Amino acid sequence: MSFIEMKNVCKRYAGAEKNSVTDFNLSIEKGEFIVFVGPSGCGKSTTLRMIAGFEEITSGDLYINGNRMNTVLPRDRGISMVFQNYALYPHMTVEKNISYGLKNMKVPKDEINRKVDWAIDVLGLSEYRYRKPKNLSGGQRQRVALGRAIVKNQELFLMDEPLSNLDAKLRVSMRTEISRLHRELGSTTIYVTHDQVEAMTMADRIVIMKDGIIQQVGKPMDLYEHPANKFVAGFIGSPQMNFYDVNVKGNTVVFSDGSSIDLPDSVMSHLAGKEGEFIIGIRGEDIKVDAQNMELYKKNKMVATVENVEIMGNENNLYFNFANTQTIARVSKYEISKPGDTIEFVFIPSRIHFFDKQTEKSLF
Amino acid sequence: MKRKKQKIFNIALAVIMLIMSLFFLFPVIWMLANSFKPDAAITADMNSAMAFVPPAPGKGFFDNYKAILFDTSFIRYMLNTLFYAAIMIVSGIIVNGLAGYALAKIKFPFRDRWLAVIMMLMVIPAETIITINFMFVSKMGLLNTVFGYVLPMIVNPFNIFLFRQVFVSLPDDVWEAAQLDHCNPVKYFFTMVLPMSKTVVATVSVFTFLNVWNDYLWPSLVFTSSNLLTAQIGLNSITSNDNTTMGQTLAVITLITIPVIIIYSLFSKQIVEGVISTGSKEG
Numbered sequence: 200m201s202f203i204e205m206k207n208v209c210k211r212y213a214g215a216e217k218n219s220v221t222d223f224n225l226s227i228e229k230g231e232f233i234v235f236v237g238p239s240g241c242g243k244s245t246t247l248r249m250i251a252g253f254e255e256i257t258s259g260d261l262y263i264n265g266n267r268m269n270t271v272l273p274r275d276r277g278i279s280m281v282f283q284n285y286a287l288y289p290h291m292t293v294e295k296n297i298s299y300g301l302k303n304m305k306v307p308k309d310e311i312n313r314k315v316d317w318a319i320d321v322l323g324l325s326e327y328r329y330r331k332p333k334n335l336s337g338g339q340r341q342r343v344a345l346g347r348a349i350v351k352n353q354e355l356f357l358m359d360e361p362l363s364n365l366d367a368k369l370r371v372s373m374r375t376e377i378s379r380l381h382r383e384l385g386s387t388t389i390y391v392t393h394d395q396v397e398a399m400t401m402a403d404r405i406v407i408m409k410d411g412i413i414q415q416v417g418k419p420m421d422l423y424e425h426p427a428n429k430f431v432a433g434f435i436g437s438p439q440m441n442f443y444d445v446n447v448k449g450n451t452v453v454f455s456d457g458s459s460i461d462l463p464d465s466v467m468s469h470l471a472g473k474e475g476e477f478i479i480g481i482r483g484e485d486i487k488v489d490a491q492n493m494e495l496y497k498k499n500k501m502v503a504t505v506e507n508v509e510i511m512g513n514e515n516n517l518y519f520n521f522a523n524t525q526t527i528a529r530v531s532k533y534e535i536s537k538p539g540d541t542i543e544f545v546f547i548p549s550r551i552h553f554f555d556k557q558t559e560k561s562l563f
Numbered sequence: 564m565k566r567k568k569q570k571i572f573n574i575a576l577a578v579i580m581l582i583m584s585l586f587f588l589f590p591v592i593w594m595l596a597n598s599f600k601p602d603a604a605i606t607a608d609m610n611s612a613m614a615f616v617p618p619a620p621g622k623g624f625f626d627n628y629k630a631i632l633f634d635t636s637f638i639r640y641m642l643n644t645l646f647y648a649a650i651m652i653v654s655g656i657i658v659n660g661l662a663g664y665a666l667a668k669i670k671f672p673f674r675d676r677w678l679a680v681i682m683m684l685m686v687i688p689a690e691t692i693i694t695i696n697f698m699f700v701s702k703m704g705l706l707n708t709v710f711g712y713v714l715p716m717i718v719n720p721f722n723i724f725l726f727r728q729v730f731v732s733l734p735d736d737v738w739e740a741a742q743l744d745h746c747n748p749v750k751y752f753f754t755m756v757l758p759m760s761k762t763v764v765a766t767v768s769v770f771t772f773l774n775v776w777n778d779y780l781w782p783s784l785v786f787t788s789s790n791l792l793t794a795q796i797g798l799n800s801i802t803s804n805d806n807t808t809m810g811q812t813l814a815v816i817t818l819i820t821i822p823v824i825i826i827y828s829l830f831s832k833q834i835v836e837g838v839i840s841t842g843s844k845e846g
Contacts, residue, residue, distance in 0.1 A: 251739070251743075253739050272742075273739070273742045273743055274742050274743055274744075274745050278743065279743060280739070280740070280743055282736040282739070282740060283736070284734060284736055286734065286736035286737050286739065286740035287737075287740075288737065288740075288741075288755060288759075289759055290755075290758040290759060290761075299741075299744050299746075300743065300744030300745060303744055303745035303746055303750075304745050347740070347744070
């Protein structure tokens, strides 16, 4: 049995017409860094709170370390948690916030002091040791919350959108800090976020959810390269994947505006001869405007008028309308265009994703 | 130009408020000034501005106060009242605080209706149930006991409401974090909830103290033994004595007013914050 096993876990709130979480099945190995990601209301925080014991499990089973935990009190589950709003004790100093749990657990005083010193040192909180939370910045508060979690030596860390209240720069540094702590402590971590960048950069495996149902579980690059459905394809990656309704006849893909491209057999063989209506998806970086690719895929050249250009510094995002769909192409910073310019572009055929029109499931 | 107008307005407002405050201070100054005088001097100064001027410090300056403090049981009455107030504050915070916490954070059947009932109780004057309380205490044989005095006064719907209004805005995740820190609900209440709600604890403490300090009717019914009397009953007993002079009467009234003034001066900010926060933090 894995360190954490969730079997057919469901959650339905009293009076609700449908489940908030449905048939959640997941096995987590010891030491893994798992990220639950999805849009607001997808059930990721509810699932985390069921693991923590703050929400009752309506049906299904939760096992931690081989023990069924459905009815076990939160404090007896062997977990530490970092909350979205830090949940620090406002009337206690940094030191007391960190040591409070250890005191309640009747840990000897010497050991408390040693652990608190270690946590304060590891998290760079030495100069704030005797400050109260109101006198700390958001990043410092978050580090205190982390300190409170790590001193207890619990086997499982739960983190509920811990960086969502921080500014972009601080978020990046805290991301690194949490990853470093995870590597050093080797503890199993379940991390909830709605930010797919956090998920991609921190996770060993990502669990992507929508409407309380797991859409896909996998390593970050697996999700990026081989999304299970259109939702995953659209959620992972920034800017999000471009989708088009198409009609396939033989090797020809016809777009809704009548323009068409011919794809090689190596791509079309995945459809196993199926024809008709599909959805295709292509990531911004797989739309090319440079001369080399134009030459390579000259048969499939398409034309559009640039509507907007986002200069990112290291690259440019070109916005244009193609086949009645707003399209974003990520191009090199040397490909300079301005709104109103007419550009030629091609899709890299091997990078096109096909989705079933009805089920929206990926076809390969 | 606008700033100048604002400045003039502020000065005018300050002058008006100063004049108005003199009206309120007028009896207090009169009381304080005459509490240091013998009766003859009080009568002589009655119709002049000297009625508002204390005598020059010298021999006999504190005679009225000495007489009250050393020749009567007033110190005992004051200490009694402080003791009752301390018991009422501690027990009131625990009982009303726990009730407020339950109404704010614990889900139980008809919780909102219970709150409505408690709010309705706020409009019932204490005097209307005093007979019932008296009969209850009397039948339990608790007349002339501290317990009999304190017991019916501990539960206060207004204080429950104040606590509830503040506790409802406390973040739930602090309780969740405390659970993971192996904190039980009772410990959480005393080590987290009350310290996080210092303002309302201070407000309730001040209100409770003032209630006990100023209460006349209930202690006059419960206590007959002079050893247990409160300051207000003591005041009545001292001033109704034919041997007490007018100066001594004013001295004892001054003494009984001092704690109230001190408490208001020290805690006026908390009282205002406490009452305001209970109205604005509904969540």
